[in-house]
Amino acid sequence: MELTPQGEAELQSLVYSPDVAATVSTRARIVLWQNEGRQRKDIAALAGVSRPTVDLWLSRYATNGFAGLLDRPRGAGREQVTARVQARILALSRTSPPACTGLSG
Template sequence: MAELRELGGSRDVPADVALRAWIVLWSGEGRQRKDIAELAGVAPLTVDRCKARYAERCLAGFEEKRRGGPRTQVTSDASATAPPMGTTDDPRIRRLTQLLPPQHVRSMWDAYEAGDERALEQAMAEGLGEVYFRDGGRRAHGLEVSITELEHVEVDWT
């Protein structure tokens, strides 16, 4: 469990790997599946998959093959609001690590350089909306995303 705790708190691993470690840890603490899913911002089936992958392959079960080319990575804990209520897009805390397309990274950098926090949040919301919520145009067409109650953000500009 100490190894899982270390992995879950590490800044040197992708956020999705750290989240999987926390899911297994919370399960080991005896928390209920639905409570873990709500806390992690994932579906209950994802909780089951994380636990099964860990049972089968230990820490190696947390790794996934990465797709796509190099882009800037944005890690944020943010509330994203999106109607309609009762869907998986309900407003909730989400821990996201996403590679954003260059045009969104450029908008974020310009806002950062200008010291315009609201414009930075808007550019981040547009990028996360495109990549995470609308999956590059494959779903949730017309969905509007906004960043509210931003708790933490880390941006790797490299």
């Protein structure tokens, strides 16, 4: 993949911008290093990431350009405890322990 002067300038702006997250800056560096002709294994070592990670970001840049390096919005996290279990825990926490346990409530 060969970068245009405009594409290279956009990536350089990501690398040196104080407003850009370090992860996004690293992704831009990965593409710039690829453009310099470096091998992917060397890029992975320079960036401190795995080879599949280098492949991922190069692929996203090839497909989506500049926007492909930016973080994508994520969906809501998976619920770790179901609503039914949460309700049961809450109900149990509001009751006194059985007298046979010797605990006071």
